[in-house]
Amino acid sequence: MGENIQRTMTWQVFLFLICFHYDAMADEIHYSIYEEVKQGFVIGNVANDLGLDSKTLSSRKMQIVSHTKKQYFNVSLANGNVYVTDRIDREALCGIDPSCILNIEILVENPVAVFHVAIEIQDMNDNAPVFAKNIFEILISESAAPGTRFPLGNAQDPDLSSHSVQSYMLSSSQQFVLGEKISRDGLKHPELLLERPLDREKQSSYNLILTASDGGIPIKTGTASIKIIVQDANDNYPVFSQDTYQISLHEDVPNGFLVLHLNASDEDEGSNAHITYSFNHIPENARQNFSLDPESGEIRSKGALDFEVTKNYEMTVEAKDGGGLVTHCRISIQIVDVNDNQPDIIIKSLAISVPEDSIPGTLIALINVHDEDSGSNGAVTCQILNRLPFDLILTSLNYYKLITAAPLDREKVSEYNIRIMAEDDGSPSLSTNKSIHLVISDVNDNPPMFHQISYIGYIIENNQPGASIYGVHASDSDFNENSRTMYSLLNTKIEEIPLASYVSINSMSGVIYAQRSFDYEQLREFQFQVMAKDSGSPPLSSNVTVRICIIDKNDNAPKILYPSPDTEGSALFEFIPHSAEKGYLVTKVIAVDADSGHNAWLSYHLLQVPDPSLFTIGQQTGEIRIGRDLPDTESLRQKIVVLVKDNGVPSLSATVTLNLVVAETFQQFEPEIRRQPSHSDTASNTTFYLVIAIALISILFIVTVLVTIIYKCHKTNTPTSFEALSRNVYPQFTLGCPSEISDGSLPFPFSYDVCVTLDSKQNEIAYLKPVQNVPTDNLIDTDDSSNRGDVSSSSITQVSY
Numbered sequence: 001m002g003e004n005i006q007r008t009m010t011w012q013v014f015l016f017l018i019c020f021h022y023d024a025m026a027d028e029i030h031y032s033i034y035e036e037v038k039q040g041f042v043i044g045n046v047a048n049d050l051g052l053d054s055k056t057l058s059s060r061k062m063q064i065v066s067h068t069k070k071q072y073f074n075v076s077l078a079n080g081n082v083y084v085t086d087r088i089d090r091e092a093l094c095g096i097d098p099s100c101i102l103n104i105e106i107l108v109e110n111p112v113a114v115f116h117v118a119i120e121i122q123d124m125n126d127n128a129p130v131f132a133k134n135i136f137e138i139l140i141s142e143s144a145a146p147g148t149r150f151p152l153g154n155a156q157d158p159d160l161s162s163h164s165v166q167s168y169m170l171s172s173s174q175q176f177v178l179g180e181k182i183s184r185d186g187l188k189h190p191e192l193l194l195e196r197p198l199d200r201e202k203q204s205s206y207n208l209i210l211t212a213s214d215g216g217i218p219i220k221t222g223t224a225s226i227k228i229i230v231q232d233a234n235d236n237y238p239v240f241s242q243d244t245y246q247i248s249l250h251e252d253v254p255n256g257f258l259v260l261h262l263n264a265s266d267e268d269e270g271s272n273a274h275i276t277y278s279f280n281h282i283p284e285n286a287r288q289n290f291s292l293d294p295e296s297g298e299i300r301s302k303g304a305l306d307f308e309v310t311k312n313y314e315m316t317v318e319a320k321d322g323g324g325l326v327t328h329c330r331i332s333i334q335i336v337d338v339n340d341n342q343p344d345i346i347i348k349s350l351a352i353s354v355p356e357d358s359i360p361g362t363l364i365a366l367i368n369v370h371d372e373d374s375g376s377n378g379a380v381t382c383q384i385l386n387r388l389p390f391d392l393i394l395t396s397l398n399y400y401k402l403i404t405a406a407p408l409d410r411e412k413v414s415e416y417n418i419r420i421m422a423e424d425d426g427s428p429s430l431s432t433n434k435s436i437h438l439v440i441s442d443v444n445d446n447p448p449m450f451h452q453i454s455y456i457g458y459i460i461e462n463n464q465p466g467a468s469i470y471g472v473h474a475s476d477s478d479f480n481e482n483s484r485t486m487y488s489l490l491n492t493k494i495e496e497i498p499l500a501s502y503v504s505i506n507s508m509s510g511v512i513y514a515q516r517s518f519d520y521e522q523l524r525e526f527q528f529q530v531m532a533k534d535s536g537s538p539p540l541s542s543n544v545t546v547r548i549c550i551i552d553k554n555d556n557a558p559k560i561l562y563p564s565p566d567t568e569g570s571a572l573f574e575f576i577p578h579s580a581e582k583g584y585l586v587t588k589v590i591a592v593d594a595d596s597g598h599n600a601w602l603s604y605h606l607l608q609v610p611d612p613s614l615f616t617i618g619q620q621t622g623e624i625r626i627g628r629d630l631p632d633t634e635s636l637r638q639k640i641v642v643l644v645k646d647n648g649v650p651s652l653s654a655t656v657t658l659n660l661v662v663a664e665t666f667q668q669f670e671p672e673i674r675r676q677p678s679h680s681d682t683a684s685n686t687t688f689y690l691v692i693a694i695a696l697i698s699i700l701f702i703v704t705v706l707v708t709i710i711y712k713c714h715k716t717n718t719p720t721s722f723e724a725l726s727r728n729v730y731p732q733f734t735l736g737c738p739s740e741i742s743d744g745s746l747p748f749p750f751s752y753d754v755c756v757t758l759d760s761k762q763n764e765i766a767y768l769k770p771v772q773n774v775p776t777d778n779l780i781d782t783d784d785s786s787n788r789g790d791v792s793s794s795s796i797t798q799v800s801y
Contacts, residue, residue: 031082032120035090040083043073043119046106047080050115054080057108065105065348067370073104073119082117090121091158096314098160109349112366114396125163125216129155131224132281132316136210138192138226139324142200143233149179150192151328153318155212155222156281162215171209176228178210183243183330192226200230234272234323238264244330251307252338259290260331262297264319271322280318280328285310290333292317299331307337308372339377339426344370345434348399353439356410364390365402365436369422377426385419385433392420402436410440411477442479444536450474450544457512460551461520469503470512472546474532482536490529490543499528503548512546520552521594554648556594558602560656561697563589564690576636576662582628586615586660589622591644601647607655608641615640615660624658636662 029050031043047054052062058077066073074085094100099120106115132153140150157164168190170178179193190210206228213221240262247260266273277297279287289303290313297319313333320326349366371378382392382400389406402418416438423431450472457470476483487510492499504513510530526548533541574587593600604622609615615638616627622644630636638660645653 028116028118030118030120032122033084033088034122034124035088036124036126037084037088039085039087043082043084045080046075046082046115046117050106052080052108054078060108060110061349062106062108065107065368066102067372068102072102075106088121089126090123091127093121095310095312096158096160107348107366109366112349112363112395112401114399116397123160123163125159125214125220127157127159127163128220129157129165129212129214129222131155131210131212131222132279133224135225135227137324138228138326139231139234140194140198140228141231141233141235141323142198143235144194144198146194146196148194149181150194151181151326152190152192152210152226153224153280153328154187154189154316155224157212157214157220157222159214159216164214165212166215167213169211169213170226171211173206173208175206176208185244185330187330189328192228198230204230206230229324231324234268234321234325236267236272236321237325238266238275238319238321238327240264240319240327240329242329244332247331247333248336249301249305249333250336250338251305252340253301253305255302255304257301258298259301259333260299262299262317262319262329264297264327264329266321266325268321268323272325274322275319278318278320280316282315283313286313286315286333289313290315305335307335307374308341311335337374337377339373339424339428339430341372341377342430342432343380343422343424344372345382345420345422345432346370347434347436350436352437353441354404354408355441355443356408357443357445358404358408360404360406362404363401364404364438366395367392367400367402367420369398369400371424373424373426377424379425380422381425382420382422385421386417388416388418390416390418408440410442410479411446413440414479415439442482444478444482444534444538444540446477446482447540447542448474448476448485448532448534449542450532452544454545454547456547456549458549458551459514459518461518461553462555463514463517465514465516467514468511469514469548470546472510472512472530472532472544474510474542474544476534478534478536482534484535485532486535488531488533490531492528494526494528495523502526503528505530512548518550520550520596521556523550525549552596552599554595554599554646554650554652556599557652558591558593558644558646558654560589560591560644560654561694562690563587563656563658564693573659573661576626576630576660578630578662580626580630580662582626584626586624586626587658588624589617589642589644589656589658591622591654593646595646595648599646599648602644603647605643605645606640607643608639610638610640614638617642624660630662638662 029044029046033041033043046052047057052060057075057080062075062077062080064071064073064075064082070086072084072086072088073082075082090100093102100123102119102121104117104119106117107113108115136153138150138152140148155165155168165188168178168180168188170176170190170192175194175196175198177193177195179191181189181191183189190212192208206226208226208228209223210226211221211223213219241264245260249257249259262277264275264277266275275297276294277292278294279292282290289301289305290299291302292299297317299317312335313331315331315333316328317331318326318328346368347365348368349363351364354362354364367382369380369382371380380398382394384390384392389404389408391403391405393401393403395401402420418436418438419433420436421431421433423429451474455470455472459469463469472487474485474487476485486507487505488507489499489503489505494502500515502515504515505511506513510532512530527545529543530546531541531543533539576584576586580586589604591602591604593602602622603619604617605619606612606615606617613627614630615624617624622642624640624642639657640660641655641657643653643655645651
């Protein structure tokens with residue numbers, strides 16, 4: 001007893017020993033272990049065998065991929081050891097196949113690599129022989145002659161080789177001994193050999209013990225009882241047509257399909273020749289899938305066959321006649337694979353989003369395709385169904401890399417639905433579709449874009465400081481922070497004054513505010529640049545030019561240049577000879593207005609005149625003429641007040657007082673002057689100073705205009721400005737802003753020519769006319785050739801406004 005216990009312990013220690021083998025061919029590692037090892041048992045170290053750094057296993061996401069329903073192995077990310085995680089039963093996995101290999105795959109990333117590992121499961125003596133029946137009943141005719149053999153049911157041991165059934169032993173008996181019959185496939189079948197004749201009258205039954213032993217260490221045994229009943233003679237046994245039947249069966253056969261029709265024969269007659277059939281030894285999975293009719297011997301399928309679950313079935317059928325004689329045959333059914341499994345698409349590694357600046361070849365997903373069928377039925381190809389900028393590249397057996405094939409642009413396509421189809425080579429072929437949703441993440445690759453190439457805005461002068469005067473807007477096709485736009489003014493100066501003194505901008509909305517009240521007469525337009533910058537990293541920006549035009553407002557009253565307004569209440573004396581006739585030009589009132597357009601249109605009116613019929617004034621020219629023939633008097637003195645008003649709304653005006661004296665000679669007029677000596681001297685001095693002032697003002701104005709035009713022409717490099725100077729003796733002003741009709745003002749540009757006589761003794765004449773090449777459709781023609789002849793040879797200064 002103690003010796004048996006010691007042998008048992010020695011055998012158990014030996015069971016946990018494993019054999020290790022490493023095959024350096026290709027990328028495959030070969031391990032070999034025994035079945036039934038404990039969970040956690042270390043098979044080998046793949047990190048060392050593959051030459052991987054064990055410190056990077058976790059970052060490279062090493063994992064084991066197995067195509068079995070159970071996960072029998074796992075890998076340690078700490079050291080690379082492959083260990084057992086579940087009970088391994090070679091008989092459950094491989095049945096009677098002599099070779100039992102489990103294929104697993106070691107998957108690592110960064111870079112992606114797949115290593116194939118084959119683990120051979122070696123047999124252990126973990127199963128004891130088992131008889132199909134616990135009790136075998138044998139009917140033996142008493143007429144049986146010594147040497148007659150009676151087949152017994154053989155024991156089954158799912159272990160392989162020496163671990164399977166090796167020998168049988170029969171309990172001692174004087175009439176029977178144990179014999180063996182070896183079939184063509186090498187299996188031992190025990191037989192009961194009659195050694196001495198039987199005498200039913202002496203003993204009608206016998207009870208023996210049949211023991212089957214395997215070749216393992218320690219030896220495992222199985223027993224069955226043999227009950228022998230002695231009968232009268234039945235000396236012929238049923239006979240099958242062959243000892244072993246080999247059958248191929250497609251896995252898709254319908255339920256009830258006839259697999260095999262057994263027909264054993266017996267040369268006896270009567271009840272001794274009536275044969276019934278039964279399974280003598282059949283595995284449980286075969287019993288669930290096959291049935292046997294005991295009378296007809298028909299074996300039919302029941303339930304669903306699955307090649308991927310069980311590839312073959314082994315069973316033993318017993319034929320028994322009415323006399324109790326039995327015989328056995330072996331049936332081997334091979335299941336033939338059909339294409340009944342769709343390919344399976346497994347996403348092993350997936351990036352749910354990629355940036356839009358990803359270069360072609362960027363890895364998106366690692367895809368494994370698997371088909372449980374075999375042969376061509378299990379050969380799978382994979383492709384992308386829709387035309388997208390992506391490719392599938394086969395990296396190793398059944399592994400594909402999904403990569404980008406072209407540059408991506410989130411602003412055109414922000415997300416993709418990639419449909420992948422896996423199709424096997426079966427006939428007919430089966431396929432599986434799977435969709436991968438990929439989001440393209442934004443990169444700051446688009447600067448803000450203004451909606452216009454340039455902007456132009458208008459503001460009426462005398463505006464309130466802080467009022468919004470214009471707004472710009474830029475849009476960015478990027479997303480979130482990359483599209484959030486901030487506005488700012490580029491630092492420039494306007495007439496040496498910082499731009500911030502003129503305008504400011506709301507950095508969020510782009511609204512531009514005035515920082516001061518603008519005066520059209522001082523500044524008619526200015527421009528600056530606005531920058532729109534997004535919040536990306538690095539930020540992108542764009543600039544746009546904004547031009548602000550000041551619109552004139554009627555805020556300047558007319559200014560009378562000639563005659564000079566009297567500061568002390570006295571008026572200017574104008575001499576009219578008695579010979580003057582109707583229409584004679586007495587003098588001309590010259591006035592200017594600092595405003596422009598309609599606001600600068602001036603009209604002249606006689607505000608106070610003793611005799612309205614004696615003098616008339618041209619409303620547009622300001623020329624005072626004699627309205628009728630002078631009365632026959634030696635002298636006549638008229639004091640009139642002239643009103644000059646502009647065309648603005650409301651209208652602004654100015655007045656000037658003139659003394660018109662009619663006398664034949666200056667001596668007639670001299671008493672008037674003597675009666676008012678102070679006023680005469682003052683008027684004479686005033687006239688002199690007025691002429692000098694007008695001349696100086698005209699000269700300064702012409703110089704200023706020339707300098708301004710030369711500067712602008714030099715700045716814009718426009719030849720037409722110099723051509724205008726060569727064609728005209730006098731300068732011209734044209735405004736650069738487009739016309740903005742407001743307060744009844746004229747379309748720009750518009751200018752006036754003012755002509756003034758420098759000789760106070762002559763009739764002071766001024767006229768206004770539009771400058772050449774300026775639209776004059778809406779202007780009043782003031783060019784009167786007949787009147788212009790009255791100027792004689794006086795020197796004329798032209799002033800342009």
